[in-house]
Amino acid sequence: MKENRKEIATGLISIVFAIFLWSYVMGATNPTIRREYRNLPVELINEETLQNNDMVIVEPKEPTVNVTLSGPRNEINKVQPRDIIVQVDLARFSSQTQSMPITVQAPRDTVVYQQSQNSIVFKFEKIIDKEIPVTVETINALPSNHIMLMGTEVKPNRVSITGPSSIVNQIHHAKTQVNLQEIQDDTTLNVPITLVNADGKQVVGVELSQKEVSVSLSINSVKEVPIKLNTVGEPAEEIQLEGPTLNQSTISITGDGEILNGITEIETNPIDLSTIQETANINVGLRLPQDVFLSDPNKQIIANVQVVSDKSKTFNIQPEDIELRNVPEGSQAAVLHDAPVAVTVKGSTTSVDAVTEIQCYIDLQGQSPGTLTLPVGVERVEGVTLEKIEPSEVSVRVQ
Structure with a gap:
């Protein structure tokens, strides 16, 4: 026993x-060891709770946590970050800012020794919709000076956005950008849109009803043609005019190339000279053919009309400078007057100042030999009128 x-x-x-x-x-x-796994993504479960309440997480967008596991070395060595389950249950959501607990499930034969945080503070916001306009921004110049952009059309010209209220309320409009450098004629492009605030800075974080829009560009030909000044009527008898003159002699027009090819000039609307009583700058319109436009729609054509006082000027013509015309065949003629003939002309300052010489003559047509007293003639000068001749007659000897 x-x-x-x-x-x-x-x-x-x-x-x-x-x-x-x-x-x-x-x-x-x-041996038992510990190992830290950093930046493990947090899985959000029961997100439909937010969706059912038209709410969305504003921050943090992609929460992470650091977890330290403890366990036998051979087990710890097997653990990959994806093997550690980190979750937050959104079914407990109840307010716009809320601290929600983190649950961590360690792999078999290991335990959670430590985690960087036990909860996460979430900020939730209401999801709202908004409709905004779409604008077109062009960059660079067209490849030729003989074409120009007449207009743009966007389809659709408004888009809908959906997202957190704080972000949606920042967005002012949607912007598209079109590079004109390679545009030669009418073109339609599909271009992406960018959301911007009132200062033109990009805003992200919302959903768009569509990411692209259709932009149609209307391109016309351009041509430079002379301007023809069109006047009607005559100035009042007591009115002396200078002009009208235009502030530019040519104008740039745009339209279909075939139409422009047939245009050689553009007329102004008529200026009625009979109505002008004082110096004026007149904004005259242009007679543009149908479907032809000014390249610069703000361009103004100004006609300047000067009402001027008459000016007189006297020219002293020496006797030897008086031309004797139609001297009878076989005869000789000479002016016997020994003093200058004073010829006075009248007109606008500009016209009178432009006259540099006066041509006087005596017509001997049909005259017989002898000493004759004949009238002095004056060749007409454009822009001025003859006011007086002193003496109006001179002696001429024909023999």
Whole structure:
């Protein structure tokens, strides 16, 4: 009996020693270690709770957490970041700003030793819709000076956006950008749109009803043609006019190329000279053919009309400078007058100042030989009138 007890005791001691030895060996060869896993993504579950309440997470957009696991080295070495499940249950959502607990599920045979945070503060906002206009911005110049952009058309000219109220309310309009450098004629392009605030800065973080719009560009030919001044009527008898003169002699027009090819000049609307009583700058319109336009729609054609006082000027013509015309054949003639003939002309200052010489003559047609007293004639000068001749007659000897 004693021997049996002794054997049992010896066996138990052996088992305990074996367990101790196994634990020692295992502890020495596969010790417990800790390892940190950084920036693990947080899985958001039950997001439909937000959707059902027309809410959305504003921040943080992509929450992460650092987790430290503890466990046997051989088990820890097997763990990949994707094996650690980190979750926040959004079913507990109740207010616009809320701290929500983080749950971490460690892989088998490991435990969570530490995590960088136990909860995350979420900010939620109401989802709203808004309709905004679409504008077109052109960059660079057209490749030729003989064409011009007449207009743009956007389809659709408004788009809808959906997103957090704080972001949606920042957005002023949608902008498209078209490069004119390679545009030669009428063109339709599909171009992406960018959302911007009132200062023109890009805004992101919302959904668009569509990401592209259709932009149609209308291109016309351009031509430079002379302007023809059109006047009607005559100035009042007591009015002396200078002009009218235009502020420019040519004008740039635009339209279909075939139409422009047949245009050689553009007339002004008529200026009625009979109505002008004082110096004036008159804004005259142009008679543009149908479907022809000014390249610069703001261009003004101004006609300047000067009402001027008459000016007189006297020219002293020496007797030897008086031309004798139609001297009878075989005869000789000479002016006997020994003093200059004073010829006075009258007209506007500009016209009179432009006259540099006066031509006087005496017509001997049909005259007989002898000493004759004949009238002095004056060649007509454009822009002035003859006021007087002194003397109006001179002596001429024909022999």
